[in-house]
Amino acid sequence: ELKVEQNPLFLSMQEGKNYTIYCNYSTTSDRLYWYRQDPGKSLESLFVLLSNGAVKQEGRLMASLDTKARLSTLHITAAVHDLSATYFCAVGGLDSNYQLIWGAGTKLIIKP
C-alpha cells in the first residue's frame, strides 16, 4: 500500500531564510506532484516530477525527485511572505493510472 509522509507538518520561518520540505513515499511511483493551497482557497498545481533526478524550479521554489530514495524535496530559497501557504505532495502508484495518495500537507508561515 502506497503511503506518503510529509515533514515537517508545520513550519514557521523568517523572510530571507532557506528551508526544505520533504515528501517520502513507501512504494515505487512514476509521478509526483506538488500543490499549493492558500487559506480558504483551492489547490494550485506547482510541479510535476516524472523521473529520477528530475528538478523543476519556479521562482524561489525548487522541487526534486529521487525515486531510488523515494523522496521528493521542495526547497524554498530566500523565503518571502507571499509564499505562506500549505504545500501538499501527491504520489501516483504504479497500480493505478489515476489514484493519487496525498501527503498531509506542510503549513508554511513566513514572517516578514
Next chain:
Amino acid sequence: DAGVIQSPRHEVTEMGQEVTLRCKPISGHNSLFWYRQTMMRGLELLIYFNNNVPIDDSGMPEDRFSAKMPNASFSTLKIQPSEPRDSAVYFCASSIGEGGRLKTQYFGPGTRLLVL
C-alpha cells in the same frame, strides 16, 4: 480557459436536507474527481469518473452520497439526507489522460458546506 467551475461556493443547510454540488470540468478533460477536505482527514477522493463513467466510487462514505456525470461538461455530487459530519470543503478536479496515465489534476474553487 475558465478552469474548473463549481457551484455553489458556499452552502449552509440544516441536517436532513438534500444538498447538490455541481461541477463543470475543463473543456477537453476526460477525467473528473470529487474530493472532500477536512482538517481531521485531509483530502479524500470520493469518486472518479473517466469518460463520464464512474470508475472508482470506493471513497463515497455511504449511501447518502451519490454522484452523476450525465455528459462531459457536468457532474453533480448529492448528499441526501445531509448530516453535520458532512461539513467540509468539496473539491472537483479534472484531468486528461495521456499514454495510459493521467496528467495533472486541476482543482475547482471548492464548495464549503456547513450542515447545521
